[in-house]
Amino acid sequence: MIINVGIVDDKAVNRNTVKKKLESYSEVSIILEAGNGKDFLDQLKELAEDKRPHIVLMDLDMPIMDGIDTIKIGSATYPKIKFIVLTVFEDSERIFEAIKAGANGYLLKDDKAINIMEAISNVIDFNGVPMSPIIARKAMELMLGKKPTNSDASATTQLGLTQRETEILKELASGATYNAIGEKLFISPLTVRKHVANLYEKLHVSNRTQIINIAQKNNLI
Numbered sequence: 542m543i544i545n546v547g548i549v550d551d552k553a554v555n556r557n558t559v560k561k562k563l564e565s566y567s568e569v570s571i572i573l574e575a576g577n578g579k580d581f582l583d584q585l586k587e588l589a590e591d592k593r594p595h596i597v598l599m600d601l602d603m604p605i606m607d608g609i610d611t612i613k614i615g616s617a618t619y620p621k622i623k624f625i626v627l628t629v630f631e632d633s634e635r636i637f638e639a640i641k642a643g644a645n646g647y648l649l650k651d652d653k654a655i656n657i658m659e660a661i662s663n664v665i666d667f668n669g670v671p672m673s674p675i676i677a678r679k680a681m682e683l684m685l686g687k688k689p690t691n692s693d694a695s696a697t698t699q700l701g702l703t704q705r706e707t708e709i710l711k712e713l714a715s716g717a718t719y720n721a722i723g724e725k726l727f728i729s730p731l732t733v734r735k736h737v738a739n740l741y742e743k744l745h746v747s748n749r750t751q752i753i754n755i756a757q758k759n760n761l762i
Contacts, residue, residue: 544665547573547594549581549611550627551603555650559598559627562654569661577603578611582745585619594622596661599644601628601635609638610700614745616643617754623664625671627657636679643758646671700759701743707761709736713749714756 546569548556556574563569573594575581585593597615601608612624625646626639639647645664648657652673660671702710705726712722719730719737726733741747744755 542568543570544568544596544661545570545572545592545594546661547571547575547581547597549575549578549597549603549608550600551576555600558650559657562657565654566658569658573597578606578608578614579745580605581611582606582615582618585615586745586747590621593619596623596625596645596664598627598657599624601626601639609635609642612639612644613642613700613758614755617758618744618746618751620754625660625664627652636676640670645669647673647676649673649676700755702740706736706740706743709733710740710752710756711761713737713740714753714761 546563548559548571550556550559553576560571563571572592573581573584573588575584581597599608599612603611608626608628612626615622616624623645624643625648626644627648627650628635629650636647646660646669648660648671652660656673663669663671708726709722712725717725719733722728722733723730740752744752746752746755
């Protein structure tokens, strides 16, 4: 089986370094490159399901849309795609956020090619959660210590939603019609439709099922 791989990093030199590390592995095909999360999600929309990457190596610190938000939206919208964080960050907060967002592994950019390839195989073949040793140690420390709390406010802030958009997202997830939402929130169905269009654009989704997945993943319902 050929494993289709995507690389998301805002620096071309980093993407090229990763490609060079993997180019000797015949079982891997780099089929997608993106400079930030929005670019990645926009490209996915144009690809048929069988043309999408099986696994994505994701940087965290990027402009426009960072890796955490990209994984959060991508894993909810495209549940078959697996995400491995490939970054320079080692701090506990970022590890927890990435895993909570849906990351399937967490490696450092200076990991050797064989470690990256083994992590890809681990995720694809065994649904594992590979981590660099230093990351695994920090994750264990995090599990034994205090975990950050999640709230509607922090989730909606990370997703870039307004209070009204959050209210409408929750109503959509509950199955309410535009008319019912309008009556409950004292706004017209046309206004509801405009807010829904904004939600679809911000969350990079195209239907209510994907909206529900994102709402569930962020504990908004």
